[in-house]
Amino acid sequence: MGGRSIDVELELPSSNAARTMVLVGRTGNGKSATGNSILGKKAFNSRRSSSTVTTTTELKTATLEDGQQINVIDTPGLFDNSAKSDFIGKEIVQCIKLAKDGIDAVLVVLSTKTRLSEEEESAIRSLETLFGSKIFDYMIIVFTGGDELEENDSTLEDYLGRDCPEPLKEILGLCGNRCVLFDNKTKDESKRVEQVQRLLSLVNLVTAQNGGRPYTDEIFAEVKKEAMKLRDQQEEVASLEGYSKRDISHLNEQMQLAHDLQLKRITEMVNFHLHFVCI
Template sequence: METDLIYDDSKSATPSNPSQTLVLVGRTGNGKSAVGNSILGRKAFMSKLCSRGVTNTCQSERVVQDDGQIINVIDTPADSIEKEISRCTTIAKNGIHAILLVFSVRDAFRGDKEVLSHLQTIFGSKITNYMIIVFTGGDELEETLEDYLTPQECPPFLNEILELCDNRLVLFDNKTKDNLKKVEQVEKLLALVELVSKQNNSKPYTKEYFNELQVEIKESELTLEKQLAE
């Protein structure tokens, strides 16, 4: 079931356990929804292997951890992402704390080479400060993630993304039945989210920043049009 809720966690979150909002982005078939389900610990997002995305609008779900911390997870559609992704800043009332860019180890090297510039166009160049790379298909990888991503084998576009993200990456096995492994991979991801938060001085990406960016883009376009006309 699709939901499009604006969460106000001010009454439920505490200063020591502030809520965190994670946004999943990536190409159809990379396993975004499955990653979201792994984070939540339940099947909240529709997830199945197919060439056509099953998520057609932003969907928000949350989980309250044992320590009381609230994790909001927003799954985004692969199609019409420009329209839907902007809604994330509205859905995430307290801001976005991390963008999870999802790749599959099956075809990461043949992935969308324009994904970085696409996200930077939508969110601005500073969005890389909030990005974490999540690789799915951990059950299929017969080597370590580090060996898989050797500079010699890794394509330039992926190397660039990893470099801009300070190599913040984690491998997910969304099919594992091992409860310990399930917990460990989510804990590793949340540790990276905490690192991102510290590096950004605990300032999330907000709707206000997004709106300011859109104004700047519009002004730049108008200036260019004026220059061309002259």
């Protein structure tokens, strides 16, 4: 068998700590639809299309019945062959900016309706190049197309056991065989909740295995440092006395420009790394 789903109990996370998940994958695999299923509402634009529907990285949130906050970050088609490195770099920095406290899980969205492409395999490998091999400790594979498998009286285990290509086997192995099947077309609310609970149980497993620490690295540290610096400067300016509103507005504009220049520098650093990776 190419990979196996992990047997986890269907339970909501016991901790009320917010969980931040990032959706990555190729256009058409159902990233935005998966995000909507997780959140239980139509938060992201989603429709069947050969072109990218999500055009920029977005963060949407929902609160579960137990009070836990779920943060889902949807990214544009970073795995698409047409995506340019400067665009990818900008969106990665935006993603990090939104996930300011780190990422609890990276959800790699693949479709059971198509084979793993060379572009997808290369893109997943590029994440290792950019963020280090530890990023795989936070990865979960979300297979979409559960509706079609069900129509064919098939399961995810059947799908992974039928001539599973070697690259997919390797990716699943790197991710600790953490995977889950989603039917984003279901109208059955209990079924939607069940598959989301299974995913959240895997997220909790990832969190436990990583000592409760979200994923961060030097790029996160750089972006967070700049955000905190800007916030502190803005608070300092707000407390100034004897300055006109116009002067304070001008100071804020100057600080924002300096902040944007620093983010541009960080983006260029990301692009430099991506330049040596085929995406």
